[in-house]
Amino acid sequence: MDSSENVTVNINGTKFDISERTWQSIKTSLYETHGGDKMSQLFTKNSDDYFFERHPQCFSEVLGYFQNRGLHMPGSICPMEFKEELKFWGINAKEMSNCCYSRYIGFFDDQKMLNMLDTDESNRTNERLYLDRCRRQQDWSGVEATVWSVFEEPSSGKLAKVLYVFQDNIVAIKQIIILK
Numbered sequence: 076m077d078s079s080e081n082v083t084v085n086i087n088g089t090k091f092d093i094s095e096r097t098w099q100s101i102k103t104s105l106y107e108t109h110g111g112d113k114m115s116q117l118f119t120k121n122s123d124d125y126f127f128e129r130h131p132q133c134f135s136e137v138l139g140y141f142q143n144r145g146l147h148m149p150g151s152i153c154p155m156e157f158k159e160e161l162k163f164w165g166i167n168a169k170e171m172s173n174c175c176y177s178r179y180i181g182f183f184d185d186q187k188m189l190n191m192l193d194t195d196e197s198n199r200t201n202e203r204l205y206l207d208r209c210r211r212q213q214d215w216s217g218v219e220a221t222v223w224s225v226f227e228e229p230s231s232g233k234l235a236k237v238l239y240v241f242q243d244n245i246v247a248i249k250q251i252i253i254l255k
């Protein structure tokens with residue numbers, strides 16, 4: 076192929092010489108993803124290259140996809156970052172080859188699990204704050220909260236604390252018994 080038919084794509088200073096045909100595939104994907112109006116904002120057309128402010132290492136794999144070599148994820152790249160790059164270049168992550176897709180999906184499963192654990196911990200903290208507030212009240216709701224927290228967190232330190240708080244509520248219990 077005549078070198079004049081090649082196109083130079085400059086990704087943050089790293090240059091890739093690609094065929095006009097591959098460049099057309101990339102441009103079509105960008106057009107379909109971002110729309111015609113945004114095209115001029117995606118890259119700068121210089122006299123000898125097309126400049127993109129994107130991740131060069133990810134682009135190597137993006138290029139492989141457009142050159143029909145399959146889609147693989149660079150080992151040193153965070154899957155979150157790769158996801159963003161795929162989104163920019165208009166590639167569906169499901170197109171990824173199995174060898175890398177399991178690692179990609181595994182990462183997002185782990186993130187989901189971490190978020191669930193975070194939410195669970197935050198719910199437990201809110202519950203604890205609520206019980207602490209209730210315990211400070213000198214009535215039955217205080218007594219209930221105290222007893223409830225023993226079942227919720229039966230650690231020895233917690234139990235001692237709870238028994239201490241329980242003493243405060245004895246006055247309330249006595250009053251209730253007297254009223255009956």
Ligand SMILES: [Zn+2]
Nearest residue numbers: 147172174175
């Ligand atoms: Zn792979």
